Amino acid sequence: MTTLRPFTCNDLYKFNNVNLDPLTETYGLSFYMQYLAHWPEYFTVAESPSGEIMGYIMGKAEGHGENWHGHVTALTVSLEYRRLGLAATLMNCLEDVSEKKRAYFVDLFVRVSNKVAINMYTNLGYIVYRTVLEYYSGDPDENAYDMRKALSRDVKQKSVIPLSHPVRPEDVE
């Protein structure tokens, strides 16, 4: 059985099995603390009966006016627990929280090479809103897709009209 519960500081000592994945970013301690302090309702972990971390989602709410939205900062599921619907369930949690906050949409950034994640987000109703050039630093840098899904408050679905031109990271709000 899987338990979904709020992520806590102690989980930072236990998430190595998940974060060893090359597509999963590991941030500095203060970054996680900032999220736990500001947006604890957006930080959810899926735990196995033995207490192992199966996956987690970390996000936030940000923006003004019609740009008020939920954002997925990290989503990852441990290799052995993939294809069980865990990521879809965690995304659903984040969308529910964003609905309750009356957000207009949910967005996220994903590497253009991360076909599995792009396919998953597409199946969950997300569209590529725009391309962000060289968003991920590396050798070489890699572009990101900014993907979005409109929430019920965005009745006219204005937030998901794709931009026709790519943008630079400094132009992303």
Ligand SMILES: CC(C)(COP(=O)(O)OP(=O)(O)OC[C@H]1O[C@@H](n2cnc3c(N)ncnc32)[C@H](O)[C@@H]1OP(=O)(O)O)[C@@H](O)C(=O)NCCC(=O)NCCS
């Ligand atoms: C992307 C990731 C989070 C998906 O987690 P998951 O728990 O396996 O995904 P789910 O089981 O919820 O899959 C939901 C749907 O996404 C699609 N999907 C997920 N993995 C897929 C795969 N390997 N191939 C094809 N489609 C896939 C399917 O449509 C799936 O539904 P289905 O199983 O009913 O067909 C996981 O592969 C992962 O942690 N990857 C590394 C980190 C990462 O890339 N995070 C996203 C960064 S933005």
